Amino acid sequence: MKQLHLQVVVNGIPRQAEVPVWQTLASFLREDLRLTGTHLGCEHGVCGACTVLLDGEPVRSCLLFAVQANGHEVLTVEGLAQNSKLHPIQRAFQEHHGLQCGFCTSGFLLATLALLREHPSPTVEEIRRELAGNLCRCTGYQHIVASVLAASELMREGA
Numbered sequence: 001m002k003q004l005h006l007q008v009v010v011n012g013i014p015r016q017a018e019v020p021v022w023q024t025l026a027s028f029l030r031e032d033l034r035l036t037g038t039h040l041g042c043e044h045g046v047c048g049a050c051t052v053l054l055d056g057e058p059v060r061s062c063l064l065f066a067v068q069a070n071g072h073e074v075l076t077v078e079g080l081a082q083n084s085k086l087h088p089i090q091r092a093f094q095e096h097h098g099l100q101c102g103f104c105t106s107g108f109l110l111a112t113l114a115l116l117r118e119h120p121s122p123t124v125e126e127i128r129r130e131l132a133g134n135l136c137r138c139t140g141y142q143h144i145v146a147s148v149l150a151a152s153e154l155m156r157e158g159a
Contacts, residue, residue: 008069010035011079019066025059026050028066029076037077037106041135048134051107052076058114077106080113088154089113089147098147100138107134112148116155122148 003018010033019028029035029052038061041049045060052061053075080087089112092098099105108131115122115130122130127148128141136144 004067004070006066006070008066008071009073011074011076017066021065021067023066024062025052025054025064025066025069025074026061028069029061029074035076035078039103039106041103046135047104048107048111049104051110051134053110053114056114056117058111075110075113077109080109087113089116089151092151092154093144093147096147096150097143098139100136104134104136104138108136108144112151115148116152120156121152124149 002021004021006017006019006028008015010029015033017028017032019032026038026040029038030040038052039049040062041047043062045063048060050060050062051058053059054064054069055072080090086094089109093105093109098108111131111134115127119126119130124145127145131144131148
């Protein structure tokens with residue numbers, strides 16, 4: 001089985017590994033690094049549960065080979081909280097009931113971070129459009145939108 005050398009920064013920590021050429025980024029994160037917050041749902045790039053940020057851009061980690069992240073930075077949900085303090089997006093989702101079973105939550109949190117970096121004060125329509133690629137079977141999306149609006153305010157206030 002052919003393996004390639006991988007150098008990647010994950011959640012601010014440089015990592016090196018020998019990975020099979022066919023291994024997905026999601027598999028590398030979950031199995032090799034034990035970062036199980038990245039969930040695998042459909043494994044076809046449709047549900048968004050596996051969303052991580054690659055150099056700040058949301059990507060479906062189930063569709064990327066791990067070696068495609070070579071030389072890049074990856075942020076997973078485990079990298080959001082700092083010094084045991086929840087990120088404002090995490091706090092907003094918790095306070096505004098933007099999560100239920102939690103399976104889709106990590107993908108929504110990272111997609112929200114990318115959205116708010118680009119649009120610090122998004123409209124409801126922008127939120128719905130930008131997060132349309134993340135599916136949730138529990139919440140009905142109303143609380144997710146409210147959570148993103150609250151996170152936007154928290155981040156603008158520097159909370």
